[in-house]
Amino acid sequence: MGIEENWGSFVNMTLAKAESHGKVAQYWDRMHNIMSMAIIFLSALTTLSVLLPITHYVGATLGAVTTLLSAINGSLNPSTRRQEQMEASRGFRALMLKMVRVELEKDYEDLWKEYNKELLGEPFLPSKFKVKDNTAFSMSPExxxxxxxxxxxxxxxxxxxxxxxxxxxxxxxxxxxxxxxxxxxxxxxxx
Known part of the structure; x- marks a missing residue:
């Protein structure tokens, strides 16, 4: 494989990685929003059930469910996972854009080193979120x-x-x- 093919594969791989990490970030963002809204809603229902003249078992049950959901939310920590995935997406997208504008062979080699470092530090990417994409970029004239x-x-x-x-x-x-x-x-x- 020559430099030209390696350049094209670099651009394709980094763009696919950026989009994949972006999709995982969207998933964790959606999970964070759903869990947060559910906790808010259950907390309001718990407060309401305590104030109303109904059996205390309803309030206790709602409080237990709210506590359980809060513990799950704290354990999964979807907002932190979203942030990690977004940072990885930004890193791969920045590498892709740098490669599109590369002008010197030294810069080309440095970008491959950066790509390998980025691969080592990237967060887990489930296979169902992996994207294969062919890009239509071209090399800089230089x-x-x-x-x-x-x-x-x-x-x-x-x-x-x-x-x-x-x-x-x-x-x-x-x-x-x-x-x-x-x-x-x-x-x-x-x-």
Whole structure:
């Protein structure tokens, strides 16, 4: 896989990760809202049941259910999980945008290092929220020049290998891709 394909896969992977973490954040936001509203509603009913002249078992039952739901909410901590997922989404989206605007090979390599660090620190992502997406971004013109230069260097290396090794002295592995690379390099040089 060449730099161009790696660049495209980087953009696709980071965008898919950003969208996936965004979906998980929406899920936890929805859970937080539902649980908070249920706790508020049950607390109001508990207070109302204590004030009304009805049996004390109703108020005690509502209080117990409210306490149980509050404990579950505190244990799951959906607002914190939402925040973690949003931060991961922002991090991957920022990496994707940086890669779209990359101009130098050094920056390209640094972004791959950042991506690997981001992968190590990302929160859990359930498989049902994973997104596969193909993007329609293109490289910056500056980075396209770097890629064309790299292809030309690879083409030169392949041609030197072919010249230095004759068929009767040794076998040189010729990749089926080498013809494509040579053709692409020639096309890029002609442009």
């Amino acid at each position: 980075f396209q020049i770097v890629v064309a230069q790299k292809k030309a260097e690879v083409g030169e290396c392949l041609s030197k290998i072919g010249e230095e090794h004759s068929e009767d002295n040794c076998l040189v592995y010729q990749s089926p891709m080498s013809e494509e690379i040579d053709l692409e390099v020639e096309a890029d040089i002609e442009e």
